[in-house]
Amino acid sequence: MLKNRVKELRARYGFTQSDLGKQVDVTRQTIAFIEKGEFSPSITLSLKLAKALQTNVNDLFWLEEDENHEK
Amino acid sequence: MKNDFRMQYPLWMMGFIVTLGMFLFGVSSPTTHIVNTETEQSILVELGPIAGLFAVGSVILYFLMMIVFYTQLKRHNKKNPAEKISIFPIRPPEYLEQDEGMTHITRKASQKVYTFMSWSLPLLAVFAMFSPFSRIYTVFVILLIALIQYVIYYVEIRTHFKEEDE
Numbered sequence: 001m002l003k004n005r006v007k008e009l010r011a012r013y014g015f016t017q018s019d020l021g022k023q024v025d026v027t028r029q030t031i032a033f034i035e036k037g038e039f040s041p042s043i044t045l046s047l048k049l050a051k052a053l054q055t056n057v058n059d060l061f062w063l064e065e066d067e068n069h070e071k
Numbered sequence: 072m073k074n075d076f077r078m079q080y081p082l083w084m085m086g087f088i089v090t091l092g093m094f095l096f097g098v099s100s101p102t103t104h105i106v107n108t109e110t111e112q113s114i115l116v117e118l119g120p121i122a123g124l125f126a127v128g129s130v131i132l133y134f135l136m137m138i139v140f141y142t143q144l145k146r147h148n149k150k151n152p153a154e155k156i157s158i159f160p161i162r163p164p165e166y167l168e169q170d171e172g173m174t175h176i177t178r179k180a181s182q183k184v185y186t187f188m189s190w191s192l193p194l195l196a197v198f199a200m201f202s203p204f205s206r207i208y209t210v211f212v213i214l215l216i217a218l219i220q221y222v223i224y225y226v227e228i229r230t231h232f233k234e235e236d237e
Binding site: 041 | 169170171172173175176231232
C-alpha cells in the first residue's frame with residue numbers, strides 16, 4: 001500500500017485541502033482520498049503535489065513495506 | 072459534496088423504482104373476468120381497496136416526485152452551468168469524473184455494479200425461463216435488480232465521502 005505525508009506537509013504549510021487542491025488542479029475530495037490512502041495518484045499528480053509541498057516524490061510517497069523510509 | 076445532486080441521483084432513481092414496484096403491485100392484484108363469446112365481449116376488472124390505493128397512490132406519488140426531482144435538477148443546472156444534467160441523460164450523471172481521484176472512486180463503484188450485474192442477469196434469465204410464477208414476478212425481479220445496482224453504487228460512493236474533513 002502507498003503511504004504518504006501529504007496531510008503532515010499540508011498542515012506544516014498551513015494549506016487546507018481546498019488550497020492544495022487548487023494548486024495542483026484537483027478537487028478537495030481527491031486530496032482527502034490521497035491523505036486517507038484510498039487512492040494512489042498518478043506520476044503527474046505526485047510530481048505536482050511534491051512541488052506544491054516543496055519536497056520530492058520519494059519523500060512524499062513510499063510503499064508500506066519499505067520500513068527504511070525516513071520521513 | 073454530500074449535497075451534490077449527482078450524488079443524490081441514485082437515491083432518486085431508487086425512489087422511482089420503488090414507486091414503480093408499488094404501481095406494479097397495485098395493478099397486478101385485480102381480479103379480471105374476460106367474457107368473449109359470439110354475442111358478448113366484456114372485461115371486468117375488480118380492484119381491491121389496498122391494491123387500488125397502491126395503484127392510484129403510486130401514480131400520484133410518482134408525479135409529485137417528478138416535480139421535486141425536476142426542481143432539484145433545475146437548481147443544480149443553475150448552480151453548475153458547466154456541469155448541466157439533462158432530464159433524460161444517456162450517460163449516468165452520478166459518474167464523478169472531475170479529476171483522477173474522483174474517476175478512481177467512480178471506477179470502483181462501477182466495477183462493483185458490473186460484477187453484480189454479470190451474476191444477476193444470467194440468474195434472472197434462468198428464473199424467467201423456468202419460473203412457475205406469473206410474468207409479473209419476473210418484472211418484480213427486474214425492478215429489484217435495478218434497485219440493488221443503485222444501492223451498490225450509492226453505498227460505495229457514500230463510503231468514500233463519509234469523512235469530509237479539512
